[in-house]
Amino acid sequence: MENKQDGVSNGDGDVLHDIENEGVLLDGKGEIRRNWSEFSERNMSYAEPLLVKRTNTTSQIAIIGANLSPIESLDYEIFENEIFNQDWRSRKKIQIIQYVILKWGFALIIGLGTGLVGLFNNISVENIAGFKLLMTTTLMTQHRYVEAFVAYAGINVVLAAAAAALCAFIAPAAAGSGIPEVKAYLNGVDAHSILAPSTLFVKIFGSVLGVSAGFVVGKEGPMVHTGACIANLLGQGGSRKYGLTWNWLRYFKNDRDRRDMITCGAAAGVAAAFRAPVGGVLFALEEAASWWRSALLWRTFFTTAVVAIVLRAAIQFCATGKCGLFGEGGLIMYDVGSSKVTYSAGDVLAAILLGVIGGVLGSVYNYLVDKVVRTYSIINEKGAVFKIILVVTIALLTSCCFYFLPWIATCKPCPTNESVICPSVDESGEYKSFQCKPGYYNDLASLFLNTNDDAIRNLFSSRITKEFHISSLFIYFGTIFFLGIATYGIAVPSGLFIPVILAGAAYGRLVGRLFEPIVKLDTGLFALLGAASFLGGTMRMTVSICVILLELTNDLLLLPLVMLVLLISKSVADGFNKGVYDQILKIKGLPYMESHAEPYMRTLAARDVVSGPLVTFSGIEKVGNILHALETTGHNGFPVIDEPPFSDAAELCGLVLRSHLLVLLKGKNFTKDRLFMGRSISKRISALDFAKAGSGKGMKLEDLDINEEEKNMYVDLHPITNASPYTVLETMSLAKAAILFRQLGLRHMCVVPKSQGRPPVVGILTRHDFMPEHILGLYPGINPHKED
Numbered sequence: 001m002e003n004k005q006d007g008v009s010n011g012d013g014d015v016l017h018d019i020e021n022e023g024v025l026l027d028g029k030g031e032i033r034r035n036w037s038e039f040s041e042r043n044m045s046y047a048e049p050l051l052v053k054r055t056n057t058t059s060q061i062a063i064i065g066a067n068l069s070p071i072e073s074l075d076y077e078i079f080e081n082e083i084f085n086q087d088w089r090s091r092k093k094i095q096i097i098q099y100v101i102l103k104w105g106f107a108l109i110i111g112l113g114t115g116l117v118g119l120f121n122n123i124s125v126e127n128i129a130g131f132k133l134l135m136t137t138t139l140m141t142q143h144r145y146v147e148a149f150v151a152y153a154g155i156n157v158v159l160a161a162a163a164a165a166l167c168a169f170i171a172p173a174a175a176g177s178g179i180p181e182v183k184a185y186l187n188g189v190d191a192h193s194i195l196a197p198s199t200l201f202v203k204i205f206g207s208v209l210g211v212s213a214g215f216v217v218g219k220e221g222p223m224v225h226t227g228a229c230i231a232n233l234l235g236q237g238g239s240r241k242y243g244l245t246w247n248w249l250r251y252f253k254n255d256r257d258r259r260d261m262i263t264c265g266a267a268a269g270v271a272a273a274f275r276a277p278v279g280g281v282l283f284a285l286e287e288a289a290s291w292w293r294s295a296l297l298w299r300t301f302f303t304t305a306v307v308a309i310v311l312r313a314a315i316q317f318c319a320t321g322k323c324g325l326f327g328e329g330g331l332i333m334y335d336v337g338s339s340k341v342t343y344s345a346g347d348v349l350a351a352i353l354l355g356v357i358g359g360v361l362g363s364v365y366n367y368l369v370d371k372v373v374r375t376y377s378i379i380n381e382k383g384a385v386f387k388i389i390l391v392v393t394i395a396l397l398t399s400c401c402f403y404f405l406p407w408i409a410t411c412k413p414c415p416t417n418e419s420v421i422c423p424s425v426d427e428s429g430e431y432k433s434f435q436c437k438p439g440y441y442n443d444l445a446s447l448f449l450n451t452n453d454d455a456i457r458n459l460f461s462s463r464i465t466k467e468f469h470i471s472s473l474f475i476y477f478g479t480i481f482f483l484g485i486a487t488y489g490i491a492v493p494s495g496l497f498i499p500v501i502l503a504g505a506a507y508g509r510l511v512g513r514l515f516e517p518i519v520k521l522d523t524g525l526f527a528l529l530g531a532a533s534f535l536g537g538t539m540r541m542t543v544s545i546c547v548i549l550l551e552l553t554n555d556l557l558l559l560p561l562v563m564l565v566l567l568i569s570k571s572v573a574d575g576f577n578k579g580v581y582d583q584i585l586k587i588k589g590l591p592y593m594e595s596h597a598e599p600y601m602r603t604l605a606a607r608d609v610v611s612g613p614l615v616t617f618s619g620i621e622k623v624g625n626i627l628h629a630l631e632t633t634g635h636n637g638f639p640v641i642d643e644p645p646f647s648d649a650a651e652l653c654g655l656v657l658r659s660h661l662l663v664l665l666k667g668k669n670f671t672k673d674r675l676f677m678g679r680s681i682s683k684r685i686s687a688l689d690f691a692k693a694g695s696g697k698g699m700k701l702e703d704l705d706i707n708e709e710e711k712n713m714y715v716d717l718h719p720i721t722n723a724s725p726y727t728v729l730e731t732m733s734l735a736k737a738a739i740l741f742r743q744l745g746l747r748h749m750c751v752v753p754k755s756q757g758r759p760p761v762v763g764i765l766t767r768h769d770f771m772p773e774h775i776l777g778l779y780p781g782i783n784p785h786k787e788d
Contacts, residue, residue, distance in 0.1 A: 064191045076291070079722050080723060081654070106235070110261065114265065159210070160391050164390075166209070181590070183581060283548070354529050507530050
């Protein structure tokens with residue numbers, strides 16, 4: 001594509017250059033016109049579904065939760081201008097110590113907060129769901145079957161509607177797992193209310209209500225989002241509105257420190273969900289974080305350790321019976337440890353088969369989730385009422401399946417072992433009597449009419465060998481598989497971990513039963529291997545899932561087989577499609593930058609995707625020109641160019657951010673002549689004035705009050721200009737530029753000319769320019785699937 005180098009006059013003799021597609025240009029008559037293109041987001045109405053033809057042609061709008069929302073990139077780059085450099089030089093040793101103490105103090109608070117929320121979620125779900133199941137069981141024992149169904153389905157519908165109402169009216173961003181949104185944030189993508197306090201509130205209570213309603217969802221995925229929200233709340237740097245400010249807190253008013261805290265929060269969420277502190281750290285490293293370093297590893301490990309201590313203390317407290325129906329054995333610890341775990345060649349063959357099955361089923365699961373989420377997105381866009389109707393419909397479908405399917409199972413006589421209670425009399429148990437006569441139990445009811453955590457315990461249990469009939473395992477697997485797909489995408493906080501573990505454990509136990517003549521492992525251990533294979537096939541994680549499962553089940557002797565199953569399932573599934581979270585990122589339109597460049601990027605140079613014209617400022621610029629550029633473009637970064645007489649020739653001085661320009665203009669450090677005012681500006685404006693406000697509440701253009709006389713004055717941009725922006729030659733391959741952009745966590749990358757005698761900057765590369773939709777829109781003839 002040809003890059004436009006010539007500026008467009010604004011009528012005052014000054015030259016404006018505009019690079020981004022949505023830029024506003026002036027024609028020869030001085031009238032404003034839009035520079036629209038076929039790949040610009042301005043071709044797309046905010047009310048129009050993103051998913052027409054099910055592709056997103058922009059990287060400025062995305063689906064957050066269940067609503068369309070504008071998005072922007074985060075500034076992870078260290079900004080070096082005169083004011084920031086002076087602030088760093090003036091810092092004393094005590095301030096550096098304060099900063100370190102505060103970082104670790106916040107890690108401690110994140111761990112405590114996330115651990116307590118995890119405890120609250122578990123106690124709430126166990127008691128609400130336990131009350132519902134006890135009522136249903138009591139009515140069943142009295143042969144009041146219709147009333148039992150009405151009570152069971154009615155409570156489920158009420159809980160589901162309440163969860164949907166919270167999401168629809170208070171925080172639409174809380175719908176879904178939240179892991180894709182957290183993953184995108186840590187990759188450098190911000191969106192309105194993605195980590196807001198209202199989202200945290202709805203995530204906690206909506207998750208409790210949704211899981212208690214009997215949906216085939218987990219509270220583990222939302223816990224990752226919850227931990228990230230808690231971390232973001234602490235990273236706001238206080239609140240001037242409510243007088244909650246402290247000098248120490250100003251150190252965290254930047255995207256880099258918030259990113260590190262949210263990484264700790266995501267790890268703490270996994271640790272709280274699974275009681276897996278090491279697994280939480282590895283999850284953040286393998287799946288969530290895009291940037292990692294050893295210092296962050298230590299802090300994340302400390303955070304998850306705090307979570308583990310909180311949960312251990314909570315379990316000991318609840319073991320005394322003071323937590324209602326939530327007693328000993330809660331917090332989803334499935335102890336399948338066995339003193340003798342030996343396996344033969346038959347077990348290895350069965351494990352290999354499980355890995356292949358998990359890879360195939362995982363890819364099918366992801367494909368169907370993709371289709372369902374796209375369909376639900378169209379329904380959710382119609383408004384809050386449609387969201388609630390969809391949720392209630394799925395709640396009724398789930399209730400009917402869970403209540404009526406056990407009727408087709410045959411009653412089985414209770415085992416003669418005196419150590420087991422059969423039939424079970426409490427809200428959870430391995431031997432539900434359901435409609436059976438005394439001395440018999442219904443194996444399907446033992447799976448369906450339980451909480452998801454208790455169903456997994458039953459499937460993983462090594463005490464139960466042949467209590468679940470093969471046909472019952474088939475029915476349960478099919479139901480959970482399809483209900484898990486149908487449930488994901490509705491407007492309630494919903495995790496994917498538990499549905500996948502349930503389905504995987506069901507077919508794992510099934511394979512164990514079918515291979516019984518040639519294997520030595522018990523069926524409970526095959527259920528664990530099945531869960532591992534399905535997790536690997538859907539989520540495409542290996543190390544973190546392996547450790548999480550080992551921490552969950554307390555069985556290190558099974559490590560070799562778990563590793564084998566995960567590697568096979570991931571390898572098989574990768575041949576069909578991407579991981580479920582990667583697919584959801586694409587569906588939602590979040591411009592996630594992968595750690596690798598696409599093969600076709602090697603055939604393009606950086607200049608090939610730079611679209612123009614480019615907006616630049618002089619080192620000492622007229623106020624009116626700056627205001628005009630801010631009003632007529634949505635750009636967040638502008639190159640600053642020094643020209644004679646302030647330099648021998650035109651040269652790139654650096655890059656200035658929109659937010660910094662707004663602060664400078666509000667301070668009104670203007671002069672009638674073009675003069676250097678760096679020292680004066682540095683005295684009147686401090687680095688704290690440029691600190692990024694939390695939750696997107698920064699200064700806006702409407703906050704400025706500049707009259708006509710001031711518009712004709714000049715302002716010195718040098719003190720706020722980043723004098724060391726990252727630059728690449730226009731001839732650098734796009735693949736190399738993309739890797740550099742991703743690894744450094746940039747928001748803007750300046751493209752400079754290779755030869756002399758041309759303008760000092762060709763254009764700016766942003767995240768949008770690396771997106772496949774943008775590149776393939778410019779070059780439709782490129783084959784995106786061709787490998788070099």
